[in-house]
Amino acid sequence: xxxxxxxxxxxxxEQFVPVDGNRVRMYVCGVTVYDLCxxxxxxxxxxxDTISRYLRFRGYDVKFVKNFTDIDDKIINRANEDGKTWxxxxxxxxxxxxxxxxxxxxATPDVEPKATGHIDQMxxxxxxxxxxxxxxxTEDGVYYEVGxxxxxxxxxxxxxxxxxxxxxxxxxxxxxxxxxxxxxxxxKEGEPAWDSPWGPGRPGWHIECSAMSLEHLGETFDIHGGGxxxxxxxxxxxxxxxxxxxxxxxxxxWIHNGFITIDKEKMSKSLGNFFTIRDILEEFDPEVLxxxxxxxxxxxxxxxxxxxxxxxxxxxxxxxxxxxxxxxFLNVFKEKASPSKYDDDFAATTGTLKDRFMEAMDDDFNTxxxxxxxxxxxxxxxxxxxKKPSSSRSRLLVEKAAGxxxxxxxxxxxxxxxxxxxxxxxxxxxKADITESEIEELIVRRREARxxxxxxxxxxxxxxxxxxxxxxxxxxxxTRWKVKV
RNA sequence: GGCGGCGUACCCAAGCGGCUAAGGGGGAGGUCUGCAAAACCUUUAUGCGCCGGUUCAAAUCCGGCCGCCGCCUCCA
Numbered sequence: 001x002x003x004x005x006x007x008x009x010x011x012x013x014e015q016f017v018p019v020d021g022n023r024v025r026m027y028v029c030g031v032t033v034y035d036l037c038x039x040x041x042x043x044x045x046x047x048x049d050t051i052s053r054y055l056r057f058r059g060y061d062v063k064f065v066k067n068f069t070d071i072d073d074k075i076i077n078r079a080n081e082d083g084k085t086w087x088x089x090x091x092x093x094x095x096x097x098x099x100x101x102x103x104x105x106x107a108t109p110d111v112e113p114k115a116t117g118h119i120d121q122m123x124x125x126x127x128x129x130x131x132x133x134x135x136x137x138t139e140d141g142v143y144y145e146v147g148x149x150x151x152x153x154x155x156x157x158x159x160x161x162x163x164x165x166x167x168x169x170x171x172x173x174x175x176x177x178x179x180x181x182x183x184x185x186x187x188k189e190g191e192p193a194w195d196s197p198w199g200p201g202r203p204g205w206h207i208e209c210s211a212m213s214l215e216h217l218g219e220t221f222d223i224h225g226g227g228x229x230x231x232x233x234x235x236x237x238x239x240x241x242x243x244x245x246x247x248x249x250x251x252x253x254w255i256h257n258g259f260i261t262i263d264k265e266k267m268s269k270s271l272g273n274f275f276t277i278r279d280i281l282e283e284f285d286p287e288v289l290x291x292x293x294x295x296x297x298x299x300x301x302x303x304x305x306x307x308x309x310x311x312x313x314x315x316x317x318x319x320x321x322x323x324x325x326x327x328x329f330l331n332v333f334k335e336k337a338s339p340s341k342y343d344d345d346f347a348a349t350t351g352t353l354k355d356r357f358m359e360a361m362d363d364d365f366n367t368x369x370x371x372x373x374x375x376x377x378x379x380x381x382x383x384x385x386x387k388k389p390s391s392s393r394s395r396l397l398v399e400k401a402a403g404x405x406x407x408x409x410x411x412x413x414x415x416x417x418x419x420x421x422x423x424x425x426x427x428x429x430x431k432a433d434i435t436e437s438e439i440e441e442l443i444v445r446r447r448e449a450r451x452x453x454x455x456x457x458x459x460x461x462x463x464x465x466x467x468x469x470x471x472x473x474x475x476x477x478x479t480r481w482k483v484k485v
Numbered sequence: 486g487g488c489g490g491c492g493u494a495c496c497c498a499a500g501c502g503g504c505u506a507a508g509g510g511g512g513a514g515g516u517c518u519g520c521a522a523a524a525c526c527u528u529u530a531u532g533c534g535c536c537g538g539u540u541c542a543a544a545u546c547c548g549g550c551c552g553c554c555g556c557c558u559c560c561a
Contacts, residue, residue, distance in 0.1 A: 011489090013501090031561075044561035074559070153488095156556075162487040163557060179557095205559085227561030231489090234560090257561070258490085264553065268560060295498065295509075301491070301554070311497060315509045321523060360499090368499050372508035379508095382524050386517090455519060462521070473522045482522080 003058060005223075006299065006364045008231060008254040009155055013364050018222050019252055024060040025217040026052065027251070029209060029226035029234065030112070032069040033093035034078045037100050038274035039289070039304060040260045040267045044227050046290055047257045047298045047365075049106040050412055051225070054361050057411045065216045066109040067209060068094055071116050071192060071202055086192050087116075100277040103286045105413040111216050115208040119194045122203045122211040125245045126183045126196075134244040135183055138174040142184040142198050144206075147177050149240040155254060156232035181237055183207050206237035213251075214242065224251035228258055228299075229266075257298045267304060275304070285425045287414050288312050294367040294412055313485040315375070316415070316422070322378045324419035324480070326402045329385055332477065336390035343393045346384040350401040353377045357408040367412060377405055426483035434468045439481050443472065447479060 003016040018024050028048045031041055052064045070090040079086045101108075126142055129135040134148045146152045146160065153159050160179060182204035187193035193200035213221065219242075226235065235254065242250040259266045262273045280289055283306070292312040296302045353373055360369035381401050389398075409415040417425070427436065442461050449457040462472050466484070473480045 029561075032559090037561090040561050042561090047561090072559090156488075158488055158557070228489090229556070229560050232556060233558090259555070259561075261554075266555065266560090270560070291509095292497095297499080299490090300498090303497090308497065311510050313510095318509080318523095325524080366499075368509095369507075372499070375508055379525085383526095386525055450519085453519080459520065466521095471522055474518080474520095475523095480522090 003362045004364055005253050005255065008256050011157075014253070016253065018060065019220055022059070022061050024055050024062045024223065025221035026055075026062065026064050026223035026225065027209070027213040027217055027221060028064070028066045028109070028224075029230055030066045030068050031097060032072055032074055033090045033097060034072075034074040035093060035269065036096055036276045036278065038267060038269070038276050039280060040227070040274065042100070042104055042277050042289060043260050043293050043302065044257050045101060045106045046104060046293045048225050048255075050294065050367060051223075051255070051298075051365055052109070053107070053411050053413060054365060058358075063111070063217065064109040065111040065113065065213065067212050068097075068112060068114045069205070069208060070094070070114045072205055076191060090116075100281075103281055104277065105286060105290060105416065107413075113212040113216060115203065115212070116194075118208065118211045118215060119203065121215050122183075122207045123196055125207060125211055125214070125241065126198075128245045129183065129241065132244060134240075136176070137198055139186075140174060141182050141186045141201055141204075143175055143180045144183050144237065144241060144244075145176055146179045146181070146240060149244055151243070152179075152240055153236065155239055156236050158232070179233070181206060181233065183241070206234055207241060209234075209238050210241040210245070213238075214246070219246040219248040219250075221251055223253045223255055225255040225257070228256040231256055258301045260302050260304045262304050264303065280309070282429070284309050284313070284429055285316070285422070287316055287417070290412070291316055291371070291414055294414070295371060297364075297366055297368055299364075313426075317426075317482075317485045319374075319378055319409075319415050320417070320419045320422040321482075322382055323402070323415070325385060326381065326398060327419075328475065328477070329398060330395065333395050334390065335392050335395075339391040339393045340389075342384065342387050342389060343391055343397060346380065346389075346397055346401075347393070349380045350377070350397060350404065353401070353404045354408065357411075361411070370408070370412070374405055374408055377401060381405075423481070423483050426485065430469055430483055432469050432483065434465075434470065439465065439470055443479050443481065446472070 004013045005016045006013045031037060048066070052062055055062045068090075071086060075086050075089050079089045082089065126135060129144065130137070130142065135142055135144050160177065163179060184196060184198055184201050184207075185204060186199050186201040192202060194202060213224070224235065224238075239250050261267060265271060265273060267274045277289075288309055292309055293302065295312065353376075356373035356376075357370050360366045360373060363369070381398065384398070406415070424436065442465060446458050446461040449461070465472060465481070469484045471482045471484050473482060
């Protein structure tokens with residue numbers, strides 16, 4: 001079978017075959033560091049983080065590059081508004097970005113190039129494009145002439161004529177075609193500038209990705225990703241620049257994630273209908289957001305709401321509850337019985353998890369279906385533990401099943417906490433009006449009451465805790481507290 | 486106007502021609518429990534926006550219609 005990936009270029013799922021043996025080189029467009037990230041950015045980051053993790057899990061030797069756009073108009077505007085310099089703004093929001101990503105469990109890519117660190121490479125490409133006749137100079141700077149690139153529009157499936165008809169942009173007389181785009185912008189007085197053969201200025205947006213992918217991954221690489229809104233013009237323009245400059249194919253597979261919507265509309269800065277990552281993480285554990293994102297296929301839109309996030313919480317709780325149950329089982333395990341048919345049945349279902357998980361992930365990274373495989377296994381474990389197994393095989397079987405779940409969950413980078421950490425996190429995000437030690441204290445008092453069969457007091461304590469969102473579970477070896485979800 | 490996508494139970498969501506339409510949440514009933522909780526069991530879509538068509542067979546393919554969204558301007 002093997003891995004299949006939906007390629008925006010062909011509009012179909014294709015068998016994934018890397019350009020160079022087992023090596024996979026992928027480039028993902030990162031963020032422009034001029035403001036805090038919202039959950040739309042979180043989705044893109046989580047999706048490509050998961051894709052890179054799965055490729056590694058699949059045994060590929062992955063080199064993952066994700067850039068920072070640290071110079072552009074939005075950054076300059078922000079700097080002017082805040083009375084800071086452009087690089088202070090970029091630095092501030094780069095740090096904020098790391099802050100958010102760390103909490104979301106998004107691994108740091110192998111290389112995180114910055115646009116301003118690759119000005120020379122950009123100038124080199126621009127020069128090449130001018131020499132080859134793909135670019136021209138105006139009084140504003142240097143522009144790419146889209147009409148010169150025969151395949152222009154191949155990714156976004158559009159042609160220049162039909163775009164002209166619907167164009168809503170003002171016509172810039174200095175450009176030969178209004179879809180021609182800036183490679184180099186001459187700086188105005190007081191704006192940040194770098195020296196170039198065309199005068200002091202700054203790079204256009206698209207050229208940075210061509211330069212950084214070329215520098216770190218070479219002329220042709222495997223995967224290029226980003227949000228679906230980057231298909232046009234950004235990725236179309238990257239293709240035009242890179243292919244024209246190198247004469248080689250650019251990226252082999254184009255992967256684009258769908259949007260997060262609010263009231264069916266795309267979440268975006270300009271519409272103002274966004275939630276920042278940190279606002280959401282005030283109210284929810286990061287894994288809740290991560291599972292919420294991965295519950296939907298990466299290309300489909302996700303309607304965002306707190307209600308949906310609240311619906312996701314119990315599903316995580318179910319997993320942690322089982323994890324706790326498994327460790328309790330292993331801790332007090334004593335061999336008593338001989339192997340039975342329950343063991344055989346459980347062994348049979350246990351063995352299928354990874355296969356089902358991989359089958360789902362192989363099918364264009366179907367994380368929703370992959371999660372279902374994990375939940376099925378959670379049920380199987382619970383079902384098995386309900387039988388109070390105690391054969392010599394039981395211990396190994398449960399350990400194996402739990403280990404498989406952990407392996408699969410590691411690809412999605414979820415269920416990484418201990419149950420204790422999970423409940424503590426819920427205590428914090430739910431803003432429960434009680435501390436852990438207060439809960440422990442009440443549990444002790446209730447235990448004393450129960451020992452005296454004072455059910456009235458015991459139930460009163462349970463009731464008080466319940467009112468504060470805390471649930472008690474009486475087990476053979478003591479009482480556990482959980483946060484109501 | 487051009488191009489792309491979406492519409493599956495009370496909610497979220499897989500499914501891409503063929504086993505009883507995954508999985509999670511919620512509801513109802515039950516087992517277990519001092520009472521609970523958790524867990525498990527049963528149940529909750531003869532039907533997948535609507536209407537036709539192709540096929541032995543369609544949520545899945547084709548045509549039409551309705552509703553919604555995205556890109557074409559910065560945008561993950």
